[in-house]
Amino acid sequence: MNRELEIVEQLILGQDPLHRGQALHTPKDAALDQARAHYYQQLKRVSKQQPAQLAPASAPDRPGHKRAGERWSIAEDNRLSALWETSSTVTSADLAEKLGRSRAAILARLVKQGYFSDQSSAMQADDQRLEQAGQPAWWASQPPPLATPARSANAAAHTDVATDIPNAGKAWSASDDARLRSSWHDPAAPDCASIAQSMGRSRAAIIARLVRIGEYPDRDAVRVADRERGVRQERGD
Known part of the structure; x- marks a missing residue:
């Protein structure tokens, strides 16, 4: 099994x-x-x-956070996104075990990818998933995360994390993917930021999803294409 x-x-x-x-x-x-x-x-x-099966006595213990401190690869980012979106009951504990990272590192990366606006909202969503799976909330009993310095509106506009993301963390449906693909190929050539605003997602989530649905091989390629669109729009092409 x-x-x-x-x-x-x-x-x-x-x-x-x-x-x-x-x-x-x-x-x-x-x-x-x-x-x-x-x-x-x-x-x-x-x-x-099914009845739980005991592991063979010769099987070595699975190491803990074996990848702690290592740089996240594109493949690992894609795997994290895919596993998080697979089910509403997949939690940071599940992902930490699979990816060899800490639970805090998993949530921090989900924030970096644009699923959440900050660590606190990621923790809240993770606790909700735990409760849906019939487990007690975990983050509610942990010390609150350190507050991050306030950023100017101009700085926030150029980051991959938006401040108001109504659909942050929600699974992508087939209709969402179809809408994203249609928007991206629209003759008006909207950029990732405008698509993100219309879909209630972050710019980083749009970039990640364009890779996920096969439009580009990795996030860097999406960002290059997005910059080129911005240049064309400024020229009025």
Whole structure:
């Protein structure tokens, strides 16, 4: 059962389960991704109903935060996004175990990716997921995060984290993906910031999702294209 879960997870992430690290060259299809995610969740529920199996005595203990302090790679960012969006019951504890990071590092990265405006809102969303999974809230009992210095409105406008994001942290639906793709290919050529505002997302979330739906290979490529659009708009092209 665990092996099947691992295989389905690799498929969701667009990776070849037989050749780790290699991309799975299948057509990009939002409905197919959604079906895989649904099957993954069904499989997880069934596996939890099975009697727990003890690990072999020879199996080594899984290390804790083995990647603490390491730079986040593009592949790891993509995996974090995919796993967070797979289900509304996936928590920072689950992701910390899978990615070898601390729970605080997971939430900090979700903020960096634009899912949340700050660490406090990320903690609140994570506690809500824990409660949905039938577990007690964890962050509510932790010391509050240190306040970050106030930024000017001009500085905030040029960052990847917006201050008012009504859809922050919400899973992307097939219709959301279709709307994003349509907006991005609109003849008026809107930039990521304008699309983010219209969809109630952050600019960073739009950039990450354009990579997720296969429009670009990585975030840097999206940012380059976005800058080029801004230049064309300034010239009036």
